[in-house]
Amino acid sequence: xxxxxxxxxxxxxxxxxxxxxxxxxxxxxxxxxxxxxxxxxxxxxxxxxxxxxxxxxxxxxxxxxxxxxxxxxxxxxxxxxxxxxxxxxxxxxxxxxxxxxxxxxxxxxxxxxxxxxxxxxxxxxxxxxxxxxxxxxxxxxxxxxxxxxxxxxxxxxxxxxxxxxxxxxxxxxxxxxxxxxxxxxxxxxxxxxxxxxxxxxxxxxxxxxxxxxxxxxxxxxxxxxxxxxxxxxxxxxxxxxxxxxxxxxxxxxxxxxxxxxxxxxxxxxxxxxxxxxxxxxxxxxxxxxxxxxxxxxxxxxxxxxxxxxxxxxxxxxxxxxxxxxxxxxxxxxxxxxxxxxxxxxxxxxxxxxxxxxxx
Amino acid sequence: xxxxxxxxxxxxxxxxxxxxxxxxxxxxxxxxxxxxxxxxxxxxxxxxxxxxxxxxxxxxxxxxxxxxxxxxxxxxxxxxxxxxxxxxxxxxxxxxxxxxxxxxxxxxxxxxxxxxxxxxxxxxxxxxxxxxxxxxxxxxxxxxxxxxxxxxxxxxxxxxxxxxxxxxxxxxxxxxxxxxxxxxxxxxxxxxxxxxxxxxxxxxxxxxxxxxxxxxxxxxxxxxxxxxxxxxxxxxxxxxxxxxxxxxxxxxxxxxxxxxxxxxxxxxxxxxxxxxxxxxxxxxxxxxxxxxxxxxxxxxxxxxxxxxxxxxxxxxxxxxxxxxxxxxxxxxxxxxxxxxxxxxxxxxxxxxxxxxxxx
Numbered sequence: 001x002x003x004x005x006x007x008x009x010x011x012x013x014x015x016x017x018x019x020x021x022x023x024x025x026x027x028x029x030x031x032x033x034x035x036x037x038x039x040x041x042x043x044x045x046x047x048x049x050x051x052x053x054x055x056x057x058x059x060x061x062x063x064x065x066x067x068x069x070x071x072x073x074x075x076x077x078x079x080x081x082x083x084x085x086x087x088x089x090x091x092x093x094x095x096x097x098x099x100x101x102x103x104x105x106x107x108x109x110x111x112x113x114x115x116x117x118x119x120x121x122x123x124x125x126x127x128x129x130x131x132x133x134x135x136x137x138x139x140x141x142x143x144x145x146x147x148x149x150x151x152x153x154x155x156x157x158x159x160x161x162x163x164x165x166x167x168x169x170x171x172x173x174x175x176x177x178x179x180x181x182x183x184x185x186x187x188x189x190x191x192x193x194x195x196x197x198x199x200x201x202x203x204x205x206x207x208x209x210x211x212x213x214x215x216x217x218x219x220x221x222x223x224x225x226x227x228x229x230x231x232x233x234x235x236x237x238x239x240x241x242x243x244x245x246x247x248x249x250x251x252x253x254x255x256x257x258x259x260x261x262x263x264x265x266x267x268x269x270x271x272x273x274x275x276x277x278x279x280x281x282x283x284x285x286x287x288x289x290x291x292x293x294x295x296x297x298x299x300x301x302x303x304x305x306x307x308x309x310x311x312x313x314x315x316x317x318x319x320x321x322x323x324x325x326x327x328x329x330x331x332x333x334x335x336x337x338x339x340x341x342x343x344x345x346x347x348x349x350x351x352x353x354x355x356x357x358x359x
Numbered sequence: 360x361x362x363x364x365x366x367x368x369x370x371x372x373x374x375x376x377x378x379x380x381x382x383x384x385x386x387x388x389x390x391x392x393x394x395x396x397x398x399x400x401x402x403x404x405x406x407x408x409x410x411x412x413x414x415x416x417x418x419x420x421x422x423x424x425x426x427x428x429x430x431x432x433x434x435x436x437x438x439x440x441x442x443x444x445x446x447x448x449x450x451x452x453x454x455x456x457x458x459x460x461x462x463x464x465x466x467x468x469x470x471x472x473x474x475x476x477x478x479x480x481x482x483x484x485x486x487x488x489x490x491x492x493x494x495x496x497x498x499x500x501x502x503x504x505x506x507x508x509x510x511x512x513x514x515x516x517x518x519x520x521x522x523x524x525x526x527x528x529x530x531x532x533x534x535x536x537x538x539x540x541x542x543x544x545x546x547x548x549x550x551x552x553x554x555x556x557x558x559x560x561x562x563x564x565x566x567x568x569x570x571x572x573x574x575x576x577x578x579x580x581x582x583x584x585x586x587x588x589x590x591x592x593x594x595x596x597x598x599x600x601x602x603x604x605x606x607x608x609x610x611x612x613x614x615x616x617x618x619x620x621x622x623x624x625x626x627x628x629x630x631x632x633x634x635x636x637x638x639x640x641x642x643x644x645x646x647x648x649x650x651x652x653x654x655x656x657x658x659x660x661x662x663x664x665x666x667x668x669x670x671x672x673x674x675x676x677x678x679x680x681x682x683x684x685x686x687x688x689x690x691x692x693x694x695x696x697x698x699x700x701x702x703x704x705x706x707x708x709x710x711x712x713x714x715x716x717x718x
Contacts, residue, residue, distance in 0.1 A: 004392030008399040011599060019386045019394050026382040027375075033363030033677065035378050037558035037604065040367040040680060073432035073560070074581060077595035081579030109579050194596055199396035201432070201560045201598030220440030220468050222433060236436035237553055239560030239598060240370060245396065318392065321399060 005343035008321035009152050009296060009334040010174065010195040018248040018338075037241050041234060049244045054232070056250035060259055061206055062183050068212065070205045070225060071233040071243055075192040076102065076173040079203060080109035083169055083188065086215040086225050087143055088114045095119045095142040095166070097131055099158075100151035101327065102171060110146070117142070128154045128298075129288040136162040144168065144187050144211070150175035152195075153325040155298030155332065156291045161185050167208065175295050176204065177253060178337055179263035187211045193242060195295070196337045198249050201242035253337065262337055269335050269344045270294040276348045282355040286330070297333045298324060307331060310354055319347060364702035367680035368511050368655060368693040369533065369554040377607040377697075396600050400593060408603045413591070415609035419618055420565055421542050427571070429564045429584060430592040430602055434551040435461065435532040438562060439468035442528055442547065445574040445584050446502055447473045454478045454501040454525070456490055458517075459510035460686060461530060469505070476501070487513045487657075488647040495521040503527065503546050503570070509534035511554075512684040514657030514691065515650045520544050526567065534654050535563065536612060537696055538622035546570045552601060554654070555696045557608050560601035612696065621696050628694050628703045629653040635707045641714040645689070656692045657683060666690060669713055678706060 006013045029036040032045050039046045057069050072078070083106075088094060092114065096107050098121040110116045120135045122128075128151075138145050144167050150157040152174040161168060167187025176191035183189075188207040194200040205225065212225040221227050227235050253262055274292060277283040277299050284300045285292065301307045307330060311323045324330035333347060365372045388395040391404045398405045416428050431437070442465075447453060451473065455466050457480040469475045479494045481487075487510075497504050503526050509516040511533040520527060526546025535550035542548075547566040553559040564584065571584035580586050586594050612621055633651060636642045636658050643659045644651065660666045666689060670682045683689035692706060 002392050003387070006393050006397055008397070008402070011397055011399060011596065014394065014397055016386075019396075023382055023385040026385055027378045028362070033361050033679070034365050035373065037378075038365055038367070038370055038373055040370060041559065043367070043680075073437075073598070075595040077581045078432075081581050085579070109581065112577060112579055192596060199598075199600050200400065200596045201601055218471060220444070220471055222436045222440050222468065236434040237369065237551060237559045239432070239558075239601065241558050241600060242560055242598065320392070321402075 002318065004318040004320045005340070005346055006320050007333045007335065007339075007343075007347075009325070009332060010192070010336075011200050012195055012334060012336050013338045014198070014245070014249060015252045015338045018245065018252055021248060022245060036244055039240070041237050041240055046240055049240070049247050050233070050238070053243050053247035053250065056247060056254060057204060057206070060177055060250060060253060061189070063206065064183075066209055067183065067206055068209055068229040069233075070207065070228040071238050072203045072205050072228060073201065073239060075200075075203055076171050076190060077105065079171070079190045079205065080106040081113070082223055082225075083146070084110040084113045084116065085219055085223055087169070087211055089214070089216060092143050093117060093139070093141055095138050095145045097121075097136065097145070097147045098123045099130055099148055099156060100154045102151060102153070102173070103146075103148045106146060106148070106171060126286070127288040128156050128286050129291040130156050130158045133160070133162050136164055138164045138166050140165070142166050143214070147171070150293055150295055152296050152334070153328055155287050155293045155296045157293035157295065159290060167211065175293070177250070177259060177262070178266050178295060180259040193246050195334075198246035199242050201239040202246060204246070249338070265341075266294045266335075266337065269339065269341060270297060272344050272348050273297050273333060273335070276351050280351070280355055282359045283351065295334060295336055297335065298328070298330055300330045304329060306358055309358070313354065314347070314350055317346070317350060319343070319350065361677065363677045363679045364699070364705055365679050366692045366694065366698075366702075366706075368684070368691060369551070369695075370559050371554055371693060371695050372697045373557070373604070373608060374611045374697045377604065377611055380607060381604060395603055398599070400596050400599055405599055408599070408606050409592070409597070412602050412606035412609065415606060415613060416563060416565070419536055419609060419612060420548070422565065423542075425568055426542065426565055427568055427588040428592075429566065429587040430597050431562045431564050431587060432560065432598060434559075434562055435530050435549060436464065438530070438549045438564065439465040440472070441582055441584075442505070443469040443472045443475065444578055444582060446528075446570055448573070448575060451502050452476060452498070452500055454497050454504045456480075456495065456504070456506045457482045458489055458507055458515060459513045461510060461512070461532070462505075462507045465505060465507070465530060485645070486647040487515050487645050488650040489515050489517045492519070492521050495523055497523045497525050499524070501525050502573075506530070509652055509654055511655050511693070512687055514646050514652045514655045516652035516654065518649060526570065534652070536609070536618060536621070537625050537654060539618040552605050554693075557605035558601050560598040561605060563605070608697075624700075625653045625694075625696065628698065628700060629656060631703050631707050632656050632692060632694070635710050639710070639714055641718040642710065654693060654695055656694065657687070657689055659689045663688065665717055668717070672713065673706070673709055676705070676709060678702070678709065
């Protein structure tokens with residue numbers, strides 16, 4: 001098989017060994033005589049998968065008893081609506097920070113329901129950047145501060161979470177489990193699995209139980225975090241196959257040094273590409289140095305024509321998905337946890353060759 | 360491989376040829392050099408899968424242009440909340456029919472939001488049954504009539520949908536695409552895929568566009584059917600792998616004679632088990648003749664001890680998942696579309712043998 005280097009922003013590259021293991025046991029799961037996708041979500045075979053996924057996530061995130069893990073669906077987009085629906089009573093408010101496309105959607109969904117405040121907005125700055133520590137001026141009456149740790153489209157990443165007096169609720173869709181973090185800063189973390197942790201179809205939510213308990217009884221039962229927490233994510237049939245792959249990927253992360261080990265790999269991978277950009281006057285990063293994402297590396301070429309040519313030629317060399325998001329253009333190399341170093345080297349070599357020919 | 364006969368109520372047996380095809384192309388999807396679970400939901404490879412899934416569902420359901428298909432998540436349980444949230448304005452009402460555990464949940468979620476009416480309740484009748492045509496007395500001001508076509512736990516099935524003056528909204532989770540139906544009777548149909556159509560993780564919704572358009576602008580965007588319909592279920596990242604399996608299963612249904620062909624197979628399978636029950640004084644059906652489900656066949660033995668023994672001995676003979684739902688006890692044989700005739704024959708033979716030994 002000629003495996004391509006998949007730079008897609010998500011769904012994205014997963015560890016080859018995980019794919020091979022899932023393939024080997026796809027029709028007959030561990031001698032049960034059935035596929036895992038045919039297995040009851042309340043049976044023994046799936047139960048072991050589910051419990052290991054919860055245990056791995058709890059361990060990686062360093063959860064204490066006051067936090068719970070829930071497997072939900074609808075991606076981060078559904079969390080944008082569900083967080084205020086659950087955590088904010090009729091007269092409650094929360095603070096939001098606007099850092100780009102995703103936080104904008106989160107703000108819009110929250111505003112449909114409650115009166116929230118945008119305390120910082122860097123979404124239109126150039127170069128692109130994340131807010132500085134002193135820009136997080138939270139209001140005393142805010143139940144939480146909502147932010148996005150990594151803007152997938154812009155290619156910006158918050159390198160250090162601010163010390164604030166309210167719990168942080170973080171959309172970590174594109175960098176969860178790519179680096180260590182201190183769970184005690186957070187009231188909640190959520191992420192669609194399809195970047196660093198698995199396939200599309202499951203959203204991982206970690207939440208402080210006392211925040212989940214704020215929900216009003218008027219909220220539909222299925223939309224309450226408490227429902228999913230109390231039922232260990234088995235209130236309704238969960239997306240069993242997606243959770244199974246998440247289990248295998250979290251197992252792979254633990255085998256690769258846990259979050260500290262993964263961060264080291266991710267930093268090394270990103271550095272190679274940023275170094276290539278900085279060493280050239282042909283390539284240009286639109287992102288300020290201190291806000292450069294290790295996950296989604298965005299850069300520009302001298303013209304849109306050259307960018308299109310770059311994407312097309314890379315594709316012939318088995319480098320797929322390098323086209324920037326349609327809203328911003330340019331090039332985007334998404335290099336999540338499982339993206340291999342050889343693919344980074346191939347891209348850097350290609351960048352050098354392409355500049356020589358067209359620079 | 361020793362494939363078991365999987366009588367689980369869902370997730371459930373899928374066609375072996377579908378599993379084998381998915382396994383073969385799991386690591387390298389059609390020569391793309393990546394797994395489908397790694398592929399962008401906006402790329403060519405996944406796009407072909409998505410479009411065929413929509414086309415197959417539209418064809419099987421006989422959809423005209425006034426209906427749309429949407430792939431959603433959260434199972435039927437989420438639809439219980441989302442239907443009233445979208446279709447009912449503040450002063451609107453709808454009629455519900457209570458036929459068992461699932462409709463009860465739908466009623467509770469609807470009541471949290473709107474003032475709806477329960478126009479018929481057969482949930483506590485014995486023998487268990489579905490309402491007769493004359494019991495569906497809909498109110499003139501009802502926006503829709505909500506019902507469940509097949510109660511998975513009770514083992515009851517509505518054999519003929521009532522002719523009423525309002526559109527029917529049907530929870531078809533456990534019998535969608537198991538038999539033909541006239542779409543013009545319905546305002547909406549929804550079903551978690553994990554019984555007759557695929558794995559857990561995707562909910563198939565078919566809705567009349569004019570009903571979807573009733574939604575208020577106060578409803579979070581992610582929860583509006585219009586959002587998903589207008590974006591062809593790509594507003595957020597859809598559960599791509601689950602939709603892929605649904606595509607393969609709908610292709611398999613079409614190859615097997617479409618809904619008419621599948622219904623014939625299902626009727627023949629169910630008849631063998633009901634005949635075995637009726638021919639015996641040892642086994643007893645708790646369901647009235649005219650309401651017997653072709654999908655979930657529930658029956659009782661003379662004692663709970665014998666029922667436990669029956670389940671245990673069947674398991675040794677590779678017949679799995681025969682234990683009735685924990686809320687009602689007894690035996691339940693769930694025999695969805697893909698459940699093979701040989702499994703039915705094995706069960707009937709076992710029933711005969713077990714009665715001889717213990718009757």
